[in-house]
Amino acid sequence: MHILVTGGAGYIGSHVVKQLLENKGDDITILDNLSTGHQSTVDMLKAICSNADNGASLNFIKADLSDFAGIEQIVKDGNFDAVIHFAASIVVPESVENPLKYYMNNTVNTTHLILQCNRYGVGKFIFSSTAAVYGEPKEVPVSEATPTGPINPYGSSKLMSETVIRDAAAANSDFNYVILRYFNVAGADVQNRIGQSFPNATHLIKVAAQTAIGQREKMSIFGEDYDTPDGTCIRDYIHVDDLASAHLSALDYLDSNPESQTPNIFNVGYGHGFSVKEVIDTMKKVSQADFSVEKAPRRAGDPALLISNNNRIKSVLKWQSRYDDLELICKTALDWEKKIAGNKE
Ligand SMILES: NC(=O)c1ccc[n+]([C@@H]2O[C@H](COP(=O)([O-])OP(=O)(O)OC[C@H]3O[C@@H](n4cnc5c(N)ncnc54)[C@H](O)[C@@H]3O)[C@@H](O)[C@H]2O)c1
Incomplete structure (x- = not known):
C-alpha cells in the first residue's frame, strides 16, 4: 500500500x-x-x-x-x-x-x-x-x-x-x-527512538517528566476541589x-x-482513568525525584472526569491495547525527555 x-x-x-x-x-x-x-x-x-x-x-x-x-x-x-x-x-x-x-x-x-x-x-x-x-x-x-x-x-x-x-x-x-x-x-516509543518534542507542550505527563528532570522548577495542579476521590481531574x-x-x-x-x-x-482510550495526583505520584516514583508541585486555580473548561467508552473500537476494529500501564507510560515519557534534554543517565 x-x-x-x-x-x-x-x-x-x-x-x-x-x-x-x-x-x-x-x-x-x-x-x-x-x-x-x-x-x-x-x-x-x-x-x-x-x-x-x-x-x-x-x-x-x-x-x-x-x-x-x-x-x-x-x-x-x-x-x-x-x-x-x-x-x-x-x-x-x-x-x-x-x-x-x-x-x-x-x-x-x-x-x-x-x-x-x-x-x-x-x-x-x-x-x-x-x-x-x-x-x-x-x-x-x-x-x-x-x-x-x-x-x-x-x-x-x-x-x-x-x-x-x-x-x-x-x-x-x-x-x-x-x-x-x-x-x-x-508516553513515547519503548525503544526511546521517537517521542513528543512539541515546544511548550501543556500535556500533564510531559510537563511532569520535564519537572522530574529539572527542566521546570515546579508544576501546578489546576484545581483540587473537583468531585473525584482525591479532588483532582481524572483523564483517560x-x-x-x-x-x-x-x-x-x-x-x-x-x-x-x-x-x-x-x-x-x-x-x-483505555476506558479508565487516573487523577492528576495519581499521575504526579507515578512520575515521582519512576523518576525517583520528589519535585515541587503547587496548587493553582481551576482552568475554565476542564471537566472533572473524561473517560472513554472504548467498546466500539474493540468490537468493530478489533483493536487491542498492549501498554495500558501508567508506570510504563510515565517511564517512556521520562526517558524521552531525558534524551531530548541531552540529560541521559
Ligand atoms: N497530542 C494529543 O494529545 C492529541 C489529542 C487528540 C488529538 N490529537 C490530534 O492528533 C494529530 C497529531 O497531533 P500531535 O500531538 O502529533 O501534534 P504535532 O504538532 O506533534 O504534529 C502535527 C504535525 O503536523 C504538521 N503540520 C501542522 N500543520 C501543517 C500544515 N499546514 N501543513 C503540513 N504539515 C503541518 C506539524 O509540523 C507536525 O509535524 C492532530 O491532528 C491533533 O489534533 C492530538
Missing part, C-alpha cells in the same frame, strides 16, 4: 509511521511543513525503515497543506491508496486567541485535502479527531453516541472536519473513512503506541470493508 501521512514528522504521526514501516512494510510518504514536527524525527524514521528490511519505503515531502496547487499535484502524482491525516494546529488556548488559524489549518486545509482525495481516487481516509469534540460531556464514560459540544475553536475545527468527511463519504461511495477521537495521549491516558496501532486496525478495517458507509467514528 502507498500511504500519504500528513503530519508524520510530529508526535503521533511518527509513531504510526514507525508501526507501518516495521509491521506492514508499506510505502509511506510523509507530508509535513515541520512547523512543530522535526527533521530529526524523519531521519530516525528513515533509519527504522532501512532496519526493517521488509520492502518498506519512506519518502518525505516538505510542504504546507495551505499550498493548494502543490497539494493537488502531490495527491495527483502519488497514486495513494490511503491518507492518514494528522497535520493540524493543536494548542487549545492558542485556538481561543487565534481561532481563524485553527479553522484555516484544521478545517479548510482538511476540506481541500479531501477534495483532492475525491478528485484523484484516494479511497481510504483516516482522520485524527479528539475527545475535545465532546466539550464538557454530561455522561461518563463518553461513547461515540454522547452528544458533541466543543467548547473551544480547536474542538470545533475538528468537529467541522468530521462533518466534511462524513458528508463527502455519503456522496461518494468510493471514499471511505475512519475518524478516531483520541483521549489523552502520552493512552500510550502513543496503542493509539498508533488503532490506525493500523483502522486501515485493516477499511481494507476488509471497502463499502462501509456507517459513521465510522471511534473513541481511542
Whole structure:
C-alpha cells in the first residue's frame, strides 16, 4: 500500500509511521511543513525503515497543506491508496486567541485535502479527531453516541472536519473513512527512538517528566476541589503506541470493508482513568525525584472526569491495547525527555 501521512514528522504521526514501516512494510510518504514536527524525527524514521528490511519505503515531502496547487499535484502524482491525516494546529488556548488559524489549518486545509482525495481516487481516509469534540460531556464514560459540544475553536475545527468527511463519504461511495477521537495521549516509543518534542507542550505527563528532570522548577495542579476521590481531574491516558496501532486496525478495517458507509467514528482510550495526583505520584516514583508541585486555580473548561467508552473500537476494529500501564507510560515519557534534554543517565 502507498500511504500519504500528513503530519508524520510530529508526535503521533511518527509513531504510526514507525508501526507501518516495521509491521506492514508499506510505502509511506510523509507530508509535513515541520512547523512543530522535526527533521530529526524523519531521519530516525528513515533509519527504522532501512532496519526493517521488509520492502518498506519512506519518502518525505516538505510542504504546507495551505499550498493548494502543490497539494493537488502531490495527491495527483502519488497514486495513494490511503491518507492518514494528522497535520493540524493543536494548542487549545492558542485556538481561543487565534481561532481563524485553527479553522484555516484544521478545517479548510482538511476540506481541500479531501477534495483532492475525491478528485484523484484516494479511497481510504483516516482522520485524527479528539475527545475535545465532546466539550464538557454530561455522561461518563463518553461513547461515540454522547452528544458533541466543543467548547473551544480547536474542538470545533475538528468537529467541522468530521462533518466534511462524513458528508463527502455519503456522496461518494468510493471514499471511505475512519475518524478516531483520541483521549489523552502520552508516553513515547519503548525503544526511546521517537517521542513528543512539541515546544511548550501543556500535556500533564510531559510537563511532569520535564519537572522530574529539572527542566521546570515546579508544576501546578489546576484545581483540587473537583468531585473525584482525591479532588483532582481524572483523564483517560493512552500510550502513543496503542493509539498508533488503532490506525493500523483502522486501515485493516477499511481494507476488509471497502463499502462501509456507517459513521465510522471511534473513541481511542483505555476506558479508565487516573487523577492528576495519581499521575504526579507515578512520575515521582519512576523518576525517583520528589519535585515541587503547587496548587493553582481551576482552568475554565476542564471537566472533572473524561473517560472513554472504548467498546466500539474493540468490537468493530478489533483493536487491542498492549501498554495500558501508567508506570510504563510515565517511564517512556521520562526517558524521552531525558534524551531530548541531552540529560541521559
Ligand atoms: N497530542 C494529543 O494529545 C492529541 C489529542 C487528540 C488529538 N490529537 C490530534 O492528533 C494529530 C497529531 O497531533 P500531535 O500531538 O502529533 O501534534 P504535532 O504538532 O506533534 O504534529 C502535527 C504535525 O503536523 C504538521 N503540520 C501542522 N500543520 C501543517 C500544515 N499546514 N501543513 C503540513 N504539515 C503541518 C506539524 O509540523 C507536525 O509535524 C492532530 O491532528 C491533533 O489534533 C492530538
